Amino acid sequence: MTNSSFEKRSDRRDRLIGLLQSEYYWQTSDLREELGISQRTLMRELAQLRDAGYPIESSRGVGGGIRLDGRWGVGRINLNHNEVLELILSLAIVESLKSPLLTSNLKAIKQKLFQVFPENQRAAVSDIRQRIMVGDIAKQYITSFYRAPEQAISEPVATSFLQQKLLKIEYVSEAGERSQRVIEAQYLLLNLPIWYIIGWDHLRESSRVFRIDRIQHATILDERFKLREKHVFSGIYSPSYPPI
Structure with missing residues (x-):
């Protein structure tokens, strides 16, 4: 995995989320200019944010555009490449333990973190998961x-x-x-x-x-x-x- 490409993508996504958290709606042309990306890349980023559970709302007409739902208020957490990878693996391990309490949202959280990785790196994360097993509690x-x-x-x-x-x-x-x-x-x-x-x-x-x-x-x-x-x-x- 290439840490630099991950960090560049992660920083861009953080900036996009920060912009969408503002009080007013953004035109896609303005977002492209702010982020220095193409329309296709912006649409892909927005689609992946929606898939990851971010409540992006849109409004048509004059003054319309897109933004994050104003009621959404999760703060920014800065994690590097290895921290995100270890967090995904840790959540998957906890999920495998099948605890009946306090684990109902693990799958959704894990999926949101997984979406942070570039598409060409997700297969590598999945391959690592195939090499970790959770068995019975030790005697x-x-x-x-x-x-x-x-x-x-x-x-x-x-x-x-x-x-x-x-x-x-x-x-x-x-x-x-x-x-x-x-x-x-x-x-x-x-x-x-x-x-x-x-x-x-x-x-x-x-x-x-x-x-x-x-x-x-x-x-x-x-x-x-x-x-x-x-x-x-x-x-x-x-x-x-x-x-x-």
């Missing part, structure tokens, strides 16, 4: 020795996963054995509260599952990896959970 005997991973571990793991870069780790097995590994973070699995990497281990030359809280050190390498077919990993975890 108590599994969580008894669980400690939430520190940011020094979780950040390189997340970056390795999102950017498809090799990850060098120091790992402690359930038996307490330490080893150095270079792995591909192909998939992520959450058995709340424990996260697992379902990946390819270059030391063993085979698929492996790694508990993220057992990673002692993590370093991102420059080399990128390609995604492997999901069936390569189907034999190392059970059951197979649907993606978020």
Whole structure:
């Protein structure tokens, strides 16, 4: 994904929303001039705002035009590319947990955020979602020795996963054995509260599952990896959970 193109589009959309929040109606010709865009681009932006739930109203005749419904008053929130991506993924994960309370608007919120991405980047976001799974809540005997991973571990793991870069780790097995590994973070699995990497281990030359809280050190390498077919990993975890 190209951060600069995302930020340019996001800034333009923020400006458009800001203009439409004014008390008077805008002519499309004036909006085009203010934003420096074509009629076609403006119409596409307006259509996507409507699809995302923005209440754009129009008035015909002299003095008419378009604006946001005056009763609409959500303030501007400045989020960068990675923040929007992580927020979409977090909402999708929460939605997958199927909580009966306080989640009725998650799908609509997620869709509005998704619309912020340029069309050519939405497929990449969808592909990332296909690589994240949410399973059952972890059993108590599994969580008894669980400690939430520190940011020094979780950040390189997340970056390795999102950017498809090799990850060098120091790992402690359930038996307490330490080893150095270079792995591909192909998939992520959450058995709340424990996260697992379902990946390819270059030391063993085979698929492996790694508990993220057992990673002692993590370093991102420059080399990128390609995604492997999901069936390569189907034999190392059970059951197979649907993606978020």
